[in-house]
Amino acid sequence: MGSVAAPKQDRSRVTRRRLLEAAVACLAEHGWAGSTVSVVAERAGVSRGAAQHHFPTREDLFTAAVEYVAEERTSALRGLVPTGPDRRREVVEEVVALYTGPLFRAALHLWVAASNEEQLRARVTELEGRVGREAHRMTVELLGADESVPGVRETIQGLLDMARGLGLATLLTDDTQRRKRVVAQWASIVDTALG
């Protein structure tokens, strides 16, 4: 039994992953209005029926997609073991990178759509809370910050808010050069503030 079932499960997992990746790319490129299950299925090279088997509704597909890629990115952050004197700067750069790629762009489209669509709102709010808490927890750990010290928690929160603001600034124009300078300066400020 195992030898027959395993490849089928593998195929199903591969199909699911292709749908999720296509959904994020679609959301980042075309926004919520241009992102339907059919468009994503075609992009992934999967039949519409197979797509609906995995994700019965449009909301299921897109919230799962943003969650999937958020997990991929936070896993990458989890694997980061910074060393050396510029350790904290490296961490700040990696944290900002979480918010300035295609994932954040896709998430932004999903958030904005959710702010006006009741059926998305509760799910996206829950998802955003979960992803945000995990990013916060990892940033605290990687920076070696002690949250029992007054102000440290808010320092890290503000840093993550800045990262989201930098993500927003990449929406319409290439902001890479300015961002590098801001990140270098703020990494140094955070380093001093954390002591």
Place this chain on the structure above:
Amino acid sequence: MGSVAAPKQDRSRVTRRRLLEAAVACLAEHGWAGSTVSVVAERAGVSRGAAQHHFPTREDLFTAAVEYVAEERTSALRGLVPTGPDRRREVVEEVVALYTGPLFRAALHLWVAASNEEQLRARVTELEGRVGREAHRMTVELLGADESVPGVRETIQGLLDMARGLGLATLLTDDTQRRKRVVAQWASIVDTALG
């Protein structure tokens, strides 16, 4: 002639302002997809013909609307004359307030729409650049910061990016209590960083 023309010009100005305010409220509440010239005209109590006389296209109306309210808000900031020992904290609070109200919500919808719609993109990019430069200039002035000192420019830029990130955090949930603590902590950090 003057006595006849003046009230007519006044009426035209009032109509224009009502359309702009209705357009921002509409964008903040319903997003780009739900914001048309007809919907705004009805909300403003103005005929569709009169609305199109003032704003020939949908893009004209919404970019003008975001610009109008941005100017209203920066005028308010321009009038701020902070005094006392907590002067810089007061400035940081006012700057963050620029990005956490309905205007920012409307601007966010416009930016996200512009990222996927060619006819909006160039105009919104230009508008965002202009509004951003003015916010930066005023923040520098109000904080009494000296941009000839290395790092000061990037400190202020990061502060404005943080303000935008805090604006984003209010999109789905009421973030007021957390934001107050983050702003208090970062006002103190920025105060130290600026010397």
